[in-house]
Amino acid sequence: MSWIADVMISVDDADRANVAALSEWLRVAAPHRDEPSRVGVGYLRPITDRDSQWGGWKRPGCEVWAGVLNHADLRALRQRVSGIPWEEPNAVQLFTMDEDEKPSAYRSAGLSGRTGVLFG
Numbered sequence: 001m002s003w004i005a006d007v008m009i010s011v012d013d014a015d016r017a018n019v020a021a022l023s024e025w026l027r028v029a030a031p032h033r034d035e036p037s038r039v040g041v042g043y044l045r046p047i048t049d050r051d052s053q054w055g056g057w058k059r060p061g062c063e064v065w066a067g068v069l070n071h072a073d074l075r076a077l078r079q080r081v082s083g084i085p086w087e088e089p090n091a092v093q094l095f096t097m098d099e100d101e102k103p104s105a106y107r108s109a110g111l112s113g114r115t116g117v118l119f120g
Contacts, residue, residue, distance in 0.1 A: 003033065003071050004068055004069065005068070005069045005096055006066070006095075007066065007068075007069055007072070007094075007096050008047075008064060008066040009044065009064070009066075009094050010063070010091070010092070011065075011086070012062060012086075012087065012088035012092075013061075013063055014087040015063065016063050018085075018086055019063060019065050021084075022044065022081065023043045023045070025080060026040075026041055026042055026043050026067070026069065026077070027041075027042065028040055030072060030073065030076060030080070031073045031076050032073065033072060035071075036073065038071070041070055041073075042069040042070055042072065045066065046064070046065050047064050048060045062091065078096075081094050
């Protein structure tokens, strides 16, 4: 049985390498929510590349990556995000929605300080 979670993360362009590393962690090392010994829950991909279609006449001023994860431990994901040494920590926003939430229930976990302290 699946348990999916929609995930988006918005970061400054300077943090592209950090979010790519986060995606790789999700793919190969992130724990499953009910079986922490199992790892790998999916990955994120950029949705703000040049070939992406957004409304308006300009390109986005941030990097946005998104993915649909399976069996992800969202608490572990939030802890991982808070521990990354972001170049621009005030620009980081993490949005998650598991399959038991309504679409309007996205939560933003803003970060403050270089150590990435979660709030909200």
